[in-house]
Amino acid sequence: xxxxxxxxxxxxxxxxxxxxAIYAGARFYAGYPITPSTEIAEVLAExxxxxxxxxxxxxxxxxxxxxxxGASLTGAKSMTATSGPGxxxxxxxxxxxVLSEVPCVVVNVQRLGPSTGGPTAPSxxxxxxxxxxxxxxxxxxxxxxxxxxxCFELTVKAFNLSExxxxxxxxMLDEVIGHMRERIVIPAPGELDIFERKxxxxxxxxxxxxxPQDDSLVPPMANFGEGYRYHxxxxxxxxxxxxxxxxxxxxxxxxxxxxxxxxxxxxIIMVEEAETEDADxxxxxxxxxxxxxxxxxxxxxxxxxKVGMLRLITIWPFPEEALRQLAEKVKAIIVPEMxxxxxxxxxxxxxxxxxxxxxxxxxxxxxxxPERILEKIEEVL
Amino acid sequence: xxxxxxxxxxxxxxxHIWCPGCTNGIIVKSIVEAIQKAGLDQDKTVIVxxxxxxxxxxxxxxxxxxxxxxxxxxxxxxxxxxxxxxxxVFVITGDGDCTSIGGNHFIHSARRNMDLNVILFNNxxxxxxxxxxxxMSPSGAKATTAPYGNIERPFDICNLAIASGATYxxxxxxxxxxxLTDIIYNGIANKGFSFVEAIASCPVYYxxxxxxxxxxxxxxxxxxxxxxxxxxxxxPPEKKQGKIVTGILHHEPAPEYTTEYQKIIDxxxxxxxx
Amino acid sequence: MSAVAExxxxxxxxxxxxxxxxxxxxxxxxPVKVLGPDELGKVTVIQAxxxxxxxxxxxxxxxxxxxxxxxxxx
Numbered sequence: 001x002x003x004x005x006x007x008x009x010x011x012x013x014x015x016x017x018x019x020x021a022i023y024a025g026a027r028f029y030a031g032y033p034i035t036p037s038t039e040i041a042e043v044l045a046e047x048x049x050x051x052x053x054x055x056x057x058x059x060x061x062x063x064x065x066x067x068x069x070g071a072s073l074t075g076a077k078s079m080t081a082t083s084g085p086g087x088x089x090x091x092x093x094x095x096x097x098v099l100s101e102v103p104c105v106v107v108n109v110q111r112l113g114p115s116t117g118g119p120t121a122p123s124x125x126x127x128x129x130x131x132x133x134x135x136x137x138x139x140x141x142x143x144x145x146x147x148x149x150x151c152f153e154l155t156v157k158a159f160n161l162s163e164x165x166x167x168x169x170x171x172m173l174d175e176v177i178g179h180m181r182e183r184i185v186i187p188a189p190g191e192l193d194i195f196e197r198k199x200x201x202x203x204x205x206x207x208x209x210x211x212p213q214d215d216s217l218v219p220p221m222a223n224f225g226e227g228y229r230y231h232x233x234x235x236x237x238x239x240x241x242x243x244x245x246x247x248x249x250x251x252x253x254x255x256x257x258x259x260x261x262x263x264x265x266x267x268i269i270m271v272e273e274a275e276t277e278d279a280d281x282x283x284x285x286x287x288x289x290x291x292x293x294x295x296x297x298x299x300x301x302x303x304x305x306k307v308g309m310l311r312l313i314t315i316w317p318f319p320e321e322a323l324r325q326l327a328e329k330v331k332a333i334i335v336p337e338m339x340x341x342x343x344x345x346x347x348x349x350x351x352x353x354x355x356x357x358x359x360x361x362x363x364x365x366x367x368x369x370p371e372r373i374l375e376k377i378e379e380v381l
Numbered sequence: 382x383x384x385x386x387x388x389x390x391x392x393x394x395x396x397h398i399w400c401p402g403c404t405n406g407i408i409v410k411s412i413v414e415a416i417q418k419a420g421l422d423q424d425k426t427v428i429v430x431x432x433x434x435x436x437x438x439x440x441x442x443x444x445x446x447x448x449x450x451x452x453x454x455x456x457x458x459x460x461x462x463x464x465x466x467x468x469x470v471f472v473i474t475g476d477g478d479c480t481s482i483g484g485n486h487f488i489h490s491a492r493r494n495m496d497l498n499v500i501l502f503n504n505x506x507x508x509x510x511x512x513x514x515x516x517m518s519p520s521g522a523k524a525t526t527a528p529y530g531n532i533e534r535p536f537d538i539c540n541l542a543i544a545s546g547a548t549y550x551x552x553x554x555x556x557x558x559x560x561l562t563d564i565i566y567n568g569i570a571n572k573g574f575s576f577v578e579a580i581a582s583c584p585v586y587y588x589x590x591x592x593x594x595x596x597x598x599x600x601x602x603x604x605x606x607x608x609x610x611x612x613x614x615x616x617p618p619e620k621k622q623g624k625i626v627t628g629i630l631h632h633e634p635a636p637e638y639t640t641e642y643q644k645i646i647d648x649x650x651x652x653x654x655x
Numbered sequence: 656m657s658a659v660a661e662x663x664x665x666x667x668x669x670x671x672x673x674x675x676x677x678x679x680x681x682x683x684x685x686p687v688k689v690l691g692p693d694e695l696g697k698v699t700v701i702q703a704x705x706x707x708x709x710x711x712x713x714x715x716x717x718x719x720x721x722x723x724x725x726x727x728x729x
Binding site for chain 1: 391394423424425427429439440443444445446447448449450453455456457458459460461462463464465467468485486489642645646648649
């Protein structure tokens, strides 16, 4: 029996996400029960104390988000999980984490909205909220898995990116991926890279908390309790961490927050191409819709239609460059998504009219089936 | 002598932003003196605050300081303390921050009994935004958003803390600084959720709007209208009318959250190998 | 360097005028009128010899601008 078969299991996406967090070194979870994400909390309530970690069920989603930021400041890799209504509540302290550069991972198992919407109905309707849910200009990283295996591995990557760039990373699952059960091979310890946050190399007296030490523009981060007494605030601030009203200081702070992500795009952007070499029609899909789109590609190819797919694993920052290169080669782009038009508009903007872009947009709690995508392919060819 | 407590301040950040005669500075000094008296390690002490006048205190204090979002200080502090229970965690909050927008976090933090030391600066008003009524503005008080007098009833926040399960509850004021330092110090000794309401004065917004005199008059008002619990216990009810009772109002130890959680972790001695 | 200014005029009271905001608490509360306002309303020592080191001024200065030197530890 080989190692792989020992570690192969049948698992739900939400559980894989929780196990991926443990593998990544997450040792703190705060959350509030909400369908369809609750299994993540349930698994971690059981698993975290087993590995010396902490789980707490907070009084609400706002508090959960606050608690993981507090925990992360002590050095604990921290996570929360939620769905639409809770994601709305998390926006306040999500912005705090972006501004104060505190690493954390936020899982959103998307359900149909707005408001209470359809609690058990899948959706991809929070893509724009992931980008712009919290107020003010800010960068964000959002990724979206398409399989149970990827729930595990992408959670590990989400922690790595969060710790590497000191920014919250959003794991945008959807109800289909979260509740789907399929085969997963649990990676052996050491098989996947784990990134540990950079801590200061200087003595406390020399530590300037928000002063970058290299071209990454990501400053080393001291843990509370280790002798580096510094100030963390949600106010725009200078490199010392203390607030300032100076337009020069506030502008520079904003610029660095954005620039550190821009400089890291090569590490952050993840996409997967399938059958794109000779494609006339390109499907752009993510999350559970990438599964439906993959089927459509297969069936179209069987009919002799040259169809390929660009699967977005990273959604924010948007993989514009990968898309632009493909837009040079294809005759049409189709974006099937379970919302009434969110990614399709970003695709249109990215390809700048070079090629027609069509959306297949639906927000009724049903997955868009391959047949509808095939119909659209017929239509545009 | 300020020199005796200077090490606990980021003196290069002083003078602070508070208005002339605001007594937040007095309360901050009592917190620092209590920390000194308790002999807490500055490197192992975290001070968390929310948003509002009093919450700006963290910027001046030479500890690990965390100035958070409006009302959420207790939730951030909960994360800090649970993730690393070795840290001494203080929360500085105001009447608006703690009892209005942060009200839910407050009652649940009290119920959970995590070892947090909370000092609520009660100046009866939203000062940072220019003098709006808070859940602790007295009935009848005037504020920019209560121009005809406040028709709401204020919280007795200490009673709310007790009802919510806080294991240590005390009240002090910025006139009786020795008492205030002592009750904060005793709160530090309580292993659990310790809550201190510190009566502050806001002469610029609350005082002017309600014609309460100058800064010194407002401090004298605290002196003349507060009685200690010990004194109050000896007085007949009619003599306590209208008086604010200060001192330790409640102390009833109960199992502390992080200690209880550690017991669960300890069941899994195998650690990572689970 | 100490943030508190050296005592001046041979008084037991050290005043850091740069931190004083002229709130008037100290001289209103001083029981023996050692302190008074200057032309800007900031604290000044007017009769140093009467100081009893009670430290009411120091304890109630919200701006840490006053340190009473000597006397019993507060």
